[in-house]
Amino acid sequence: MGMFSVLNISGSGLTAQRLRLDVIANNIANATSTRTTEGGPFQRSRVVLRPINDRLTFKSHLLPDALEPGVGEGVRVLKIEKDEKPPRMVYDPTHPDAIKSGKWKGYVMYPNVNIVEEMVDMISANRSYEANVTMINSARQMFEKALSLGK
Amino acid sequence: MQIYSRLEVAGNQVGMVRTSKQHFDDRGRITQASDDPVAPFAQVLFSAVENVNQLQQNADELEEKMAVSPEEVDVHEVMIASEKARLGITFMKTIVEKAIRAYNDLVTMR
Numbered sequence: 001m002g003m004f005s006v007l008n009i010s011g012s013g014l015t016a017q018r019l020r021l022d023v024i025a026n027n028i029a030n031a032t033s034t035r036t037t038e039g040g041p042f043q044r045s046r047v048v049l050r051p052i053n054d055r056l057t058f059k060s061h062l063l064p065d066a067l068e069p070g071v072g073e074g075v076r077v078l079k080i081e082k083d084e085k086p087p088r089m090v091y092d093p094t095h096p097d098a099i100k101s102g103k104w105k106g107y108v109m110y111p112n113v114n115i116v117e118e119m120v121d122m123i124s125a126n127r128s129y130e131a132n133v134t135m136i137n138s139a140r141q142m143f144e145k146a147l148s149l150g151k
Numbered sequence: 152m153q154i155y156s157r158l159e160v161a162g163n164q165v166g167m168v169r170t171s172k173q174h175f176d177d178r179g180r181i182t183q184a185s186d187d188p189v190a191p192f193a194q195v196l197f198s199a200v201e202n203v204n205q206l207q208q209n210a211d212e213l214e215e216k217m218a219v220s221p222e223e224v225d226v227h228e229v230m231i232a233s234e235k236a237r238l239g240i241t242f243m244k245t246i247v248e249k250a251i252r253a254y255n256d257l258v259t260m261r
Contacts, residue, residue: 003242004235014227136231143238147245 005071006139012052012074013132019077020047020125024118031113034097042111044083044118052076085112199246203239210236 002008023045033042052074056067092098093106159166190198210232216224 004238007231007235011227011231014231015225018225018227133227136234140234140238144241147241150245150249 003143005073007136009072009074010132010135010139012076013135014129016047016049016075016077017125017129017132021122021129023047023080024122024125027113028115028118031111031115031118033111034095034108041087041109042113044085044111044113045080046083047080048078049075050078083112087112200243203236203243206232206236206239 027044030042036042051072053072054069057070058067087109088111089104089107090110091106092108095108098106098108156166210229213224213229213232217226217229
């Protein structure tokens with residue numbers, strides 16, 4: 001492990017949580033967007049995260065289970081995927097995007113964004129960010145304590 | 152006598168002439184490291200100082216980027232880079248102080 005491995009790992013965590021917050025903000029901003037370029041209402045998007053390095057490393061040829069997971073190098077964003085939940089149907093015949101015919105005549109398809117859910121996600125991202133910052137501060141204090149050994 | 156190379160000017164970075172006989176060798180390049188795995192202590196020390204300097208430069212670069220195009224760089228990246236630079240400097244300072252103290256101990260031996 002390098003001298004600043006904790007800083008690198010927590011930094012990747014901070015970046016990931018910032019991206020999550022951006023996506024949540026976009027969801028909330030588009031909570032009433034009934035049109036998109038792909039047609040249909042806006043769909044809520046989610047961030048999918050995965051570890052940067054979760055490969056098994058070779059520890060020793062004397063161990064029966066010589067392949068063991070290493071410490072890891074942080075988190076990275078795998079993709080931003082769309083949530084495929086059905087849209088919210090709201091009855092509003094005067095809306096320009098109202099459905100013209102069929103069973104759902106007069107209904108408007110609103111995005112499948114639930115504001116409460118987004119708020120919970122927002123707090124979660126916020127707290128994760130704080131946790132990563134706390135981790136960095138703790139690593140820094142450890143480093144400085146180690147330097148004070150020789151005083 | 153010209154000490155900088157006109158071919159190696161990029162922005163505010165100026166390369167030095169490396170073909171003078173006063174420099175490394177007159178072939179104009181630094182001698183290759185040998186296969187000996189044991190590096191002299193001075194070289195280890197200099198490469199450590201070089202690493203610290205690299206940390207400083209990374210932090211400076213990120214701060215410049217922050218000022219020029221704030222869209223491209225996150226706040227925490229800048230903070231982490233400058234923190235790394237600060238810790239590196241602190242570490243180097245501590246090591247240098249210890250080395251000097253050891254030297255003084257040797258010098259004042261009676």
